[in-house]
Amino acid sequence: ASRKEESAKDDGDRGIIFDLQELETATDFFSEKNRLGTGGFGPVYKGLMTNGEEIAVKKLSVNSRQGSREFTNEVKLLLRIQHKNLVSLLGCCFHGPEKMLVYEYLPNRSLDYFLFDKIKPGSLDWHHRWRIIIGVARGLLYLHEEAPIRIIHRDIKASNILLDNDLNPKISDFGLARLFPGDGTHTNTFKISGTYGYMAPEYALHGLLSVKSDVFSYGVLVLEIVSGRKNQNTHLGPEMADLLHYAWKMYQEGKILELVDQSLAGVYNRDEAATCFLIGLLCCQQITSNRPDMNTVHQMLSSDSFDLPKPGRPGFQGRREDGYTSTGTGTGAGSRSFGLGGEPNSFKNRRSSGQNGLVEEHSRTSISMSSFAEGR
Numbered sequence: 001a002s003r004k005e006e007s008a009k010d011d012g013d014r015g016i017i018f019d020l021q022e023l024e025t026a027t028d029f030f031s032e033k034n035r036l037g038t039g040g041f042g043p044v045y046k047g048l049m050t051n052g053e054e055i056a057v058k059k060l061s062v063n064s065r066q067g068s069r070e071f072t073n074e075v076k077l078l079l080r081i082q083h084k085n086l087v088s089l090l091g092c093c094f095h096g097p098e099k100m101l102v103y104e105y106l107p108n109r110s111l112d113y114f115l116f117d118k119i120k121p122g123s124l125d126w127h128h129r130w131r132i133i134i135g136v137a138r139g140l141l142y143l144h145e146e147a148p149i150r151i152i153h154r155d156i157k158a159s160n161i162l163l164d165n166d167l168n169p170k171i172s173d174f175g176l177a178r179l180f181p182g183d184g185t186h187t188n189t190f191k192i193s194g195t196y197g198y199m200a201p202e203y204a205l206h207g208l209l210s211v212k213s214d215v216f217s218y219g220v221l222v223l224e225i226v227s228g229r230k231n232q233n234t235h236l237g238p239e240m241a242d243l244l245h246y247a248w249k250m251y252q253e254g255k256i257l258e259l260v261d262q263s264l265a266g267v268y269n270r271d272e273a274a275t276c277f278l279i280g281l282l283c284c285q286q287i288t289s290n291r292p293d294m295n296t297v298h299q300m301l302s303s304d305s306f307d308l309p310k311p312g313r314p315g316f317q318g319r320r321e322d323g324y325t326s327t328g329t330g331t332g333a334g335s336r337s338f339g340l341g342g343e344p345n346s347f348k349n350r351r352s353s354g355q356n357g358l359v360e361e362h363s364r365t366s367i368s369m370s371s372f373a374e375g376r
Ligand SMILES: Nc1ncnc2c1ncn2[C@@H]1O[C@H](COP(=O)(O)OP(=O)(O)OP(=O)(O)O)[C@@H](O)[C@H]1O
Pocket: 036, 037, 038, 039, 040, 041, 042, 043, 044, 056, 058, 087, 103, 104, 105, 106, 107, 109, 110, 155, 159, 160, 162, 172, 173, 191
């Protein structure tokens, strides 16, 4: 039986735990030439198993307080999260305090290389961009509403969308926050929690996490995919630097299609591009309850006859005093402890928390409100 089939049988840990030796052989002792990159959780290596299977090994350098049994249990849970638009987790490995996650290997790397690497301008045609936008929506819908446990991703962004041989999108790094419970003091906490420019204001500012924070990040991503611009690009001057607000301005002036990536050389579907911009702006609205859920987003993308509402004002960006930056509403000053209040509809789509007791609803970050005093 394949490794995945074995794990599904729940026959102990066999099949999901890789030997360190096996991974050392596969990655040539984690050699530099096999290092694919280093993210907030640690370095990622390409590996080749003796059976010819290609893998990606993520060495977790963030200190997880979990013991190996607890860690294995979380990994087992995450192994049940399988969808064609998610990177497949194959198993894990631990050796002393060191922990690793083993994933399927995606040869085309991540979406940011295609969108922002100007060495390959226009390498992603409209057809593929449209398919990626739909595929990511599908994967997120699965995480939010269909997976055995609800997963709020927390860090949807272009570098977390990997592409397979046919450029189908697969969301990576889902569920990782589950492996670091209560690690609020670690310096990498903000890598775990989210990335500047993609984080929803209510999450960055109040620590309120809901599926709608992922919706916000998805909206930013959609705007990036259609425009080919990073959400924050200071090279473009003050007006255009903030993609979200520039898109909002262009939309209000009826010029939104001028924002379509020029490297497409005008070869794109105007209706689809306009739909994407609208969906991007709807997802990034300041008022969480007005953002569509991923089910609605998916319907908007799949149906020709969906009447899209007019988007309201987007959430905007602020800067943290301690060197980190994040999105914020810019209102209020002074510090505040983060409660679970918030807007009444923000958790409208919450599933019953009785389900296995595993529903992830919200978490807290600690950002001082005063950091937003300089916000717009
Ligand atoms: N399964 C995989 N197959 C192929 N390449 C991968 C895989 N997983 C990660 N990578 C590559 O490894 C690099 C590091 O990935 P990782 O997800 O750790 O960091 P990141 O997305 O850049 O940052 P962050 O940790 O903030 O999400 C990226 O360049 C990514 O393209």
